[in-house]
Amino acid sequence: MFCNQCEQTAKGTGCTTIGVCGKQPEVSALQDLTVYALRGLALVALEARKKGIVDPAIDHYGAKALFTTLTNVNFDPARFQTYINEIVKHRQALAVRAGVSFSTGPASFQPAATLDALGAQAEIAALTADKSDPDIVSLKQTLLYGMKGLAAYADHAAVLGQTDPEVFAFLFKGLAAGYDGVQRDLGQWVELALECGKTNLRAMELLDAGNTGTYGHPVPTQVPLGHRKNKCILVSGHDLRDLHELLKQTEGKGIDIYTHGEMLPTHGYPELKKYPHFYGHFGTAWQNQHKEFPAFPGAILFTTNCIQKPQDSYKDRVFTTGLVGWPGLVHCENYDFSAVIRKALEMPGFTDDAPGKNVMVGFGRNTVMSVAGQVIDAVKSGAIRHFFLVGGCDGAKPGRNYYTEFVEKTPKDTVVLTLACGKFRFFDKELGDIGGIPRLLDVGQCNDAYSAIQIAVALAGAFECGVNDLPLSLVLSWYEQKAVVILLTLLALGIKDIRLGPSLPAFITPNVLNFLVQNYNIKPITTPDEDLKAILG
Incomplete structure (x- = not known):
């Protein structure tokens, strides 16, 4: 077993005996084999697309199957066996329709009949089997984990009837990379990872349309x-x-x-x-x-x-x-x-009334932009000095109290926007307001990152500047693969000076990290006091 796809991976390098998440070696192997089978489906699907054959059901199934390998989704070996068999069944049917065949590699893979035999087959799909240049391996893994997050958002959107064949086409392109006969250098793998981020913006746009079109725009x-x-x-x-x-x-x-x-x-x-x-x-x-x-x-x-x-x-x-x-x-x-x-x-249910404290939600882009004039005036008058987007995943690894302390120490003339489960480090804090605008604005789930991006873009438009020129700082926490793809999306948009923690991804090599620092000025978090001083001066 080797798995390094989440932030809490053992010893900061990779889980090798049992996943920190609870994943057993058998499940880890089956997840690797599921990805390998999907690479075979991707190779066939790309050839079919060249002939004008696009099957929406297979497109969506591919995204679902990749999503099921994301951290803390599926721990059931029997269901992975079903996925693997169905992926190969879809691949074979599509290959017949497209008149294509492969004699080697993942597009010729035939699954064994038992779970034990499938586990043995998974050796060909293990991350440790890739003996490429370490920096290229790093980018391959960054792409894979980004695609897992992209698949999640594409599936969320498809469930609500929102799809784009180009999103699925990229998933197949990314899955096929490394098995499609194309020799890519370091720069080309970087481009592919950024293309994943760009495609994810479209997937999140579709999801936003599905959520708001079906259930309305969130309100406070x-x-x-x-x-x-x-x-x-x-x-x-x-x-x-x-x-x-x-x-x-x-x-x-x-x-x-x-x-x-x-x-x-x-x-x-x-x-x-x-x-x-x-x-x-x-x-x-x-x-x-x-x-x-x-x-x-x-x-x-x-x-x-x-x-x-x-x-x-x-x-x-x-x-x-x-x-x-x-x-x-x-x-x-x-x-x-x-x-x-x-x-x-x-079950007994609750046997008494205990109302407790309330928290506010519902500050999506429509709500925030409905008071854009008030926000802009507050910035121009100096009432609002700075915006912080403090969001991302929560987790159990030490160091995440940084985000609680950071938010608590933000000055009273600043506003904190938050999204995803990282908010639970401070979601019930009383930060007050600035001229009636709450200082803590819950933008939503990690799925609502598109809404946060649109708020930043709209503010940049109002101030006639770029997003990087706004009085806005991103302080992000990561845990799993949705966070990886959101980071790729931000990089694809050219957003710089992102602070990331509580630790950097185990799959990022020093050379790849150096590239991110030089080109995007990504910084690991330090202490709340030091980071606030660096941001605010």
């Missing part, structure tokens, strides 16, 4: 962190459609729906918040499940990703749906959440 909304007396279901992950289907199916059944993790911002969507039983938020970020879930007295549903190994104390009430998988858990197919509802009705 107070979300209770307490609870009320009633049966209850907790929803984690990211998927708005799963949440909406659950809200419809629980209507009138005496069950309140609570969000967990990155589902918090969904309370701001008009078409979701209209359900009176969509009540509040429970807990914080994904890595605190083991501490928080035992205290939740209802059923728990995971959508898209962020699952950890369920503890015995609550395992019998955890359900998965979509791409999420854990061996032994009940998996809900086709938006049928009846099993989740039955379990919630069996």
